[in-house]
Amino acid sequence: MPTESKHHHPRELPDPVICTVDVVLLTLVENALQVVLARRAQEPFRGLAALPGGYIHPATDRDARDAAERVLREKTGLQSPYLEQLGVFSGPGRDPRGWSVSVAWYALVPWEALESRWTDHLEVTSTSQVRGLPFDHERIVHEALDRVRSKSSYSSLPVHLCRESFTLPQLQAVYEATLGETINKVSFRRKMEELGFVEPIPGATTGGAHRPAQLYRLRDEFRRNLSLTDRGINSGG
Amino acid sequence: MPTESKHHHPRELPDPVICTVDVVLLTLVENALQVVLARRAQEPFRGLAALPGGYIHPATDRDARDAAERVLREKTGLQSPYLEQLGVFSGPGRDPRGWSVSVAWYALVPWEALESRWTDHLEVTSTSQVRGLPFDHERIVHEALDRVRSKSSYSSLPVHLCRESFTLPQLQAVYEATLGETINKVSFRRKMEELGFVEPIPGATTGGAHRPAQLYRLRDEFRRNLSLTDRGINSGG
Incomplete structure (x- = not known):
């Protein structure tokens, strides 16, 4: 043939x-x-x-x-x-x-x-x-x-499920849906700082008169490459 | 065609x-x-x-x-x-x-x-x-x-480079060759205990009259499946 x-x-x-x-x-x-x-x-x-x-x-x-x-x-x-x-x-x-x-x-x-x-x-x-x-x-x-x-447990992968701008609680909910478990809020924020793939959008907050929340976006350099950590995002470590 | x-x-x-x-x-x-x-x-x-x-x-x-x-x-x-x-x-x-x-x-x-x-x-x-x-x-x-x-930094993978029986210092040398860096001896032994993929061979030690060393082998259940840890073997954690 x-x-x-x-x-x-x-x-x-x-x-x-x-x-x-x-x-x-x-x-x-x-x-x-x-x-x-x-x-x-x-x-x-x-x-x-x-x-x-x-x-x-x-x-x-x-x-x-x-x-x-x-x-x-x-x-x-x-x-x-x-x-x-x-x-x-x-x-x-x-x-x-x-x-x-x-x-x-x-x-x-x-x-x-x-x-x-x-x-x-x-x-x-x-x-x-x-x-x-x-x-x-x-x-x-x-x-x-x-x-x-x-x-997802050690990288920025789930952020690709988020729309262009999002709050940190929204990002946490996306991680929780992907991992299938709840994450401690304090340790989640620390992990996001360590991974460093999101940045606050200057001057952008959610609407709502009471307590507007800061909006974040994915940094350009992580659009094609993941940010990785050697300790699990859900490990509480 | x-x-x-x-x-x-x-x-x-x-x-x-x-x-x-x-x-x-x-x-x-x-x-x-x-x-x-x-x-x-x-x-x-x-x-x-x-x-x-x-x-x-x-x-x-x-x-x-x-x-x-x-x-x-x-x-x-x-x-x-x-x-x-x-x-x-x-x-x-x-x-x-x-x-x-x-x-x-x-x-x-x-x-x-x-x-x-x-x-x-x-x-x-x-x-x-x-x-x-x-x-x-x-x-x-x-x-x-x-x-x-x-x-190799979080699993039993390198053990497949070892012969049937080996000492822990020999296993550590294999990890070091694979990772391309030296590992602290105490933390290496703790990681091996945590991963649990090797077992001492009863009664088997290296020859040498002075201080014979215990010989280990891979446990059967890890011949086809890796043992994984969520923290790096070389992280000192």
């Missing part, structure tokens, strides 16, 4: 492998972590809600990350949200079309970024109620949730 | 992608971290030392991990050493044969496991002197070293 002209040597090559990307797109709706699913327009599993995914296109994709960003753009309208590689899921049984490799990614976006582009073929499901997904997408979702929870 | 008979739907499929696995095989020689390279028997880059790697074989490999274990067996004789997925390296430029996805892995083995199977086409190179590798293998090595260093 492979054409020799494309290769430097005439020995027999193995059968081709199906190469796809799949993205676990996470957002927060009313402080509950949700995964965004897209109804499949094509076989296999046409009509079922699944992770946004698709073939790698060697003619146009620069690499697997580029393919994942393209798939997200095509299926959700999102332009380069925060995106990290989760890993590879592979084997003969996970895709009815044949032996496949899926490069899986997870992405975090504020709900506001999705809401304005919402279309009928999308749905959100609470991460605790993900059921009946095709392929091995449930396994991919669960591995992504484990990774996000673990990484 | 793709045959329709194998697929459920007739729409046009993208060109096939070359799918390979590559393994960063690490070992310790005289307490210095080394990467094992294999001289390539085929084009491209025939005769050059490179990471042990090869095509995924859909006809026989159960998944990408199985492919990586097969490649290690074929090129080094090793039977299922400690192996973790590093991530995917992909794009049109990394392999002269065409657009490729490589699922990269790292493996840790004691030198004694390699020595008995050593063949002419293998070589070891100090991780600080890895130069002139084909493909993007230098980048893969550097990302693997970053990952191993980072993970």
Whole structure:
């Protein structure tokens, strides 16, 4: 099946492998972590809600990350949200079309970024109620949730679920939703100071005559890189 | 190029992608971290030392991990050493044969496991002197070293570089070689107790009439799973 002209040597090559990307797109709706699913327009599993995914296109994709960003753009309208590689899921049984490799990614976006582009073929499901997904997408979702929870405990990762400006109590609620546990307020503020990825917006406070709260934003240098600490945010240490 | 008979739907499929696995095989020689390279028997880059790697074989490999274990067996004789997925390296430029996805892995083995199977086409190179590798293998090595260093600081990972039995000072030297820094002896012993992945071998001590040292071994339940701590082994905490 492979054409020799494309290769430097005439020995027999193995059968081709199906190469796809799949993205676990996470957002927060009313402080509950949700995964965004897209109804499949094509076989296999046409009509079922699944992770946004698709073939790698060697003619146009620069690499697997580029393919994942393209798939997200095509299926959700999102332009380069925060995106990290989760890993590879592979084997003969996970895709009815044949032996496949899926490069899986997870992405975090504020709900506001999705809401304005919402279309009928999308749905959100609470991460605790993900059921009946095709392929091995449930396994991919669960591995992504484990990774996000673990990484959130020592990094700035959850801030990518926040809108442009937020108060510290709002940021704490986002961490609590991601970690699935409550955090002591004093130790949370100390951790945020240590991590240093947010800055107060000069002169910006929430409305409300009584006790207006300072608004914060993500520092520019942490838009693509996480800020890390070697001690857990929820460890009370 | 793709045959329709194998697929459920007739729409046009993208060109096939070359799918390979590559393994960063690490070992310790005289307490210095080394990467094992294999001289390539085929084009491209025939005769050059490179990471042990090869095509995924859909006809026989159960998944990408199985492919990586097969490649290690074929090129080094090793039977299922400690192996973790590093991530995917992909794009049109990394392999002269065409657009490729490589699922990269790292493996840790004691030198004694390699020595008995050593063949002419293998070589070891100090991780600080890895130069002139084909493909993007230098980048893969550097990302693997970053990952191993980072993970070693809070887990039992380096123990897979130790032989079957070892003293605590020997284990500490292995951690120091992996982390690239010295560790306080008292805090190291406390961390090992906390992690709990080693146990004393009853009645086994090093030879030497003066002050024989207790020998330890890895507990069975940590052969495939790491023991983790949320505070750095080298943090002195």
